Amino acid sequence: MTFPRLLLLLPLWFPFTVASAQDKVPFVLDWATHSRSAIDLSRFLDAPAGRAGFVRPKGEHFVDGEGTRIRLWGVNLGGPSCFPSHEDAEKLAESLARLGINCVRFHGLDSNWGISSIDRSGGDTSRLDETSLERFDYLFDQLRRRGIYGNINLNVFRTYGDEDGLPDPQDLGLAKWATHFYPRIIELEEKYAVDLLTHVNRYTGKSYANDPAVLVVEIVNENSLVEGWLNGKLVGHDDNSGDTWSPLPTEYAKELNRQFNAWLIENRSAEQRERFRSDADLAANAPLVLLAPSQFSSATAERFATDQEFVVDTERSFLRRMKTLIKDEVGLKSMLIGDADHNDSVNGFPHMINNALFDYADGHGYWQHPSIGKITRTKNDPMVNDPSDSTMVQFARAPIVGKPFVISETNHPYPHRYAVEGIPLLTAYAMLQDWDGVFFHEFGRAVYDNPDAIGRNGWFNLSTDPIKVAELMCSALMWHRGDVQSAKQLIVRQHTVDEIMANSRMPSWEHRPFFDDAFAKTLPLVHRTRWRLVEKPVKAEYPPSPGINDIVSDTEQLRWQGADKNRGRVTIDTPKVQATIGFQRDAEHRSYPGIRHLSVDVKNDFATVILTSLDDQPIASSKKLLLFVGDRSANEDLTWEDDFQTVANWGNGPVAIRPLQGKISLWGLQSGGPLTTTVLGSLGQPTDETWTTYAKDGGWHVLLGNPVGSMAILER
Template identity: 40%
Template sequence: MPGTHTHHRWTSGLLLLLFVGAAFGREIEMEPFTINWRQNRDSLVHLSFLLDAPAGKDGFVRILNGHLAKPDGERFRIWGINFTAASCFPSKEDAPAVAEHLARFGINCVRFHFLDSSWAASLFAQGRDDTRALNPEQLDRLDYFVAELKKQGIYTNLNLNVGRNFRKGDGVKDYEYLGLAKIINYFDEQVQALHKEYANQLLTHYNPYTKSEYRQEPAVAVVELVNENSIVEAWFSDRLLGKNTDKRPGTWTDITAWYANQLTAKYNEWLKGRLSSTELKALRDVAGVGANELVPRLTRNDFAAAPKERFHLEAAFYMELEHDYFQEMYRYLKETLGVRALIVGTSDHNHGKTGYPLLTSTSQMDVVDGHVYWQHPSYLTDPKTGRRTFSIRNTPMVNEPFNSTVVQLSRSAVAGKPYTVSETNHPFPNEYACEGIPTLTAYAAFHDWDGIFFYTFEHKDPTDWKANMPGHFEIRPDPVRMTNLAAGALMFLRGNVRPALTTIPRSYSIEQVREGIRSPYSEGSYFTHGFSPFLPLRHTTRITGFDDESGEYPQVGRDSPVVSDTGELAWYYSEDGKGLVSVETAESQALIGFAKDHKQALRNLSAKVENEFCSIVITSLDAQPISRSERLLLVATARSANTGMIWNEKRTSLSEWGSAPMVIEPVKGTISLRNLESIEHIEAIPLDGSGKAIGSSISVRTVDGDATIEIGQPATVWYLVKIRR
């Protein structure tokens, strides 16, 4: 009955206000909003014009002047998304619609992650006691999806080793105790052979829908060797102790005693080939062992007191293992298999510690890569109930510019090499997630990086996709992230933000790199003495080498705002915790953060809003400056949540996850588009989750080239602004 429906809507809205919005001290009701990927063919916002279909039509993506380029030399930027586990294998009925949906939002590359998963659909054949054969049905689904993506102009990034759980028949010692078997690939010959075997099976496979093998497919832009895997990191994280006795221990696990013994033996053989008998005796004396005993490896507790020579020797051993693995796999893919795609080794991903030892090896691959998350959840198990839960800080990044994803990621870029970010996100349910995509997009363009892959579109098969957030990382169902992806595609792929005018070079000696392994956390994330975290917000920076230590770095003031050297980006911060990022270019402008308190007016954009925190992005759809554009995309986002989601008292975890549909806090207030030229008529069309108009256009007031739009009703996150001149 209508009356019952109205009462239910009011009641649920009140509950959402109490449960979801209490910390913000405002009375903006959360309202349902669903991104509908199956019903958006008539969307008024269709960004496929940014893509050059079919992908790879003119040949392979290559490297030119240190950046990704098309065969004709035109700059190629990646605006990508991850597909994880079961989502990599949609049915032939769903694959075309999924590919078209991605193209509509400007996505031009998919990173296939956890193809080798054991906890969901996998490329490995089931019903066997090994992982040495591929599942033909799953492979056929992958082939078809890759072909559909190619038709839309969407490239592929294939990850070779991410989540492989070995089985008895693989011939891998202690296979049940290895989890995802990180680390041992750097020194175990059987695991290395299995990595090559799998690469051969997948990359030489003939895709009947693209009519080429993956190694010769121009729509495959990138192949990644291993995911977030470093033996140096394992060393300083005490995961080389050999104390694990748990079966299926998870991702970040210690190795077993057998592998620890093998590693120690390998280390001692390496020492014999590296040191003279006199030097080896001196090392044994320092280690307190006799002439016929093995030199023990250091644990993290030994780092501080370890003599420099001993510490640096062991660091050199682990770094050499990484170098040799990447070089051998690169040679195998390029020379033996003839892979044409560009190769990534692995990502610089642990910003609580130095990444430079790993980068000495990965920077010798074709493309350098980084990962970062803003406040990744910490997972906990309640000792009383056994229930698995999580914790996040749940604070805005705009208040911590010098610990931001921008600053953390900027340490990894290397001069003369393309740089991509293949995983990043503001994990759900962070209440400030609307800041994540537009802020990183603007600064990635400023730093002249080559691509971003947001993590992750989905984990599940499309038949299981529902209108709520099922986990911390999914982007598909979230109105805030999806519409900011669209605005970001326009800003990034067109190069709206100018690259920095000044590049700060950084070089490191090998001795400095090794010593940095035992640097304290307080020196992060750059672990570079004298390098101010303000610098990456003013200029760009690149590593120029690992053979000599840089001199002094420029000193910059700490005044707010921190303004980029192009003048287009500004980061405002203050002790009262009301940060703001502004983006001001001819084609794209944005106010991100506590816009209500700052009241900043840009050349073509200002806002007077009721929301405590929001992101407002205006960008042209016709590549014209905003002042002369006839079609503009306005994305105005705040919080999103699941229906019925309930925070704990500290707002650091959820006592109730909630269910479908997702709800949004609509941005309410006045948006002013300023200094527009020659306006005859202007209208703002609120859009639903399929990109279609919601009712009638919003009336727009115009005075002397300024247009004022009242937004917030109907509830939405994006608008099409049409201007007749």
């Protein structure tokens, strides 16, 4: 019988019981009407990008050529999305500007599918595709004209061809580990960097090495030889699938071990080398092989330190070589970084030390990144219930004293049931930490493709998700205006190189992300934190743990409550923005207390409500406010297996939202006229619809749910 099986295909909208059909309502993003939006954030952009000269680091922040601080609010464009037609490039640039985006990270110009900057027609990857580059040139110029900078990634999705002069290129996958040491691959990387950065844009008349609209160039994307070693990816395998994280094929592992033995001759005595051979039961003068993770615990401290030093040195040598090429020989005038901190399941600090060679520190991180492929699985836990492991805490390990910090990849990937918490939470705490940039991954092509559904495997696609796009608008206001104060106190974590290296032997999962057990994981939700290297060990003296029950920032503007009872809620309480994010009722099913200007009483169990000023005045005196109310968004026919973690049916759409039902109340508004509402369309287009408002008990109250919407303008 099939009937019991149908009961297992529960819809996305299931909170504790199956939601009724009317709970989900189609709410498609119509990008063709974006120009009619009442929310135009292009006023925060300084056009054209680069007008005031090259952006550079100054202390822990970025400044333009005039010395004015610049903070990055960005998105990624992935692979073929970097090469739209001219017409589509204009649409995309215009929409991104209206959303307040001031930088685009071009992530995958070297893509191995669809349109690419690499001409693969000859079976190799050593030549640029001039037709594709013309499209990229036009997009770059359209963005530049509107005040949007570019972040150029050099190595992301590159695979190699049979004519590239490499053994078994099909087994390399993305060559994550070989990029750092294999001579022929490094030659190809160098040629690509030179060719792309010296290429003269047909529309700007400048090379990418000499254009102030280029904010930064990134050398590699999540390629760490240290990570590869710690995760056992450097042991040779001949049965590779050739995917993103494939281990080294045997021929490449042999070359790495050849380099290891040559390094040992230069850096370790003959007596040490023979001692290593004896410990490994090898004959005299036999070549040594890098330790595998299964050997870490039994290896002597001397041997473990030796292998790790070689891996770290090899990675650093590659980064230095590329830095010399790009900055000194090519003459790049923009900023340069090597790679991002991106894997909190291993000790990432040796990798971060290597990347301290560059202009700023970078981080990547996702809340419960799905297991992707033929089957999509995601844990579907709310982040508000796990502050200690939140993405903000994970990111907080990477910022270095004296350098800016940027998050260049993050998302609550689709179809996570609690994704509505992600964007505003990250924005608020990034401001508390006084970080310098946030890039959401990735924007997608919906502006010109105009689909009515979230496409299959669109885990990261923002431009088809009406809730995330609306939150981008609200959060951009908060970010550009600096509505959330940076924390008053800075906590500096100090470590020696030896301490950091020794931490690689610690059980990663128990000690992540800081590998400093004296430092409470939730402290970054209260104070700013950075780390630095010191020559001698320093006894740590940190503030006490704030726990997870009631975490209040030292500015008192951010408050994280209820995680200890799995009813987490975060509030943002500032003069120009008020928000409540997460569960809207406590463990006793009572509505959480309101904040200064906002209280929420809705039937929805989990939601985000944001009230923000549109005229840049404090909410108390503002004449024009923007209200966002959001629960979930997904394809209308998306279904889950009974574990509520495995997608059973991706669905064909249309994309739908679960509207909020109930009321929100505004308090402490200065005297003015009646409160009127204009319900907005999915991109902020004004409609003729309104939400009912009434005054009572000294406040104004707004009834939600009919008509359906996620945003409204409130005027007095």
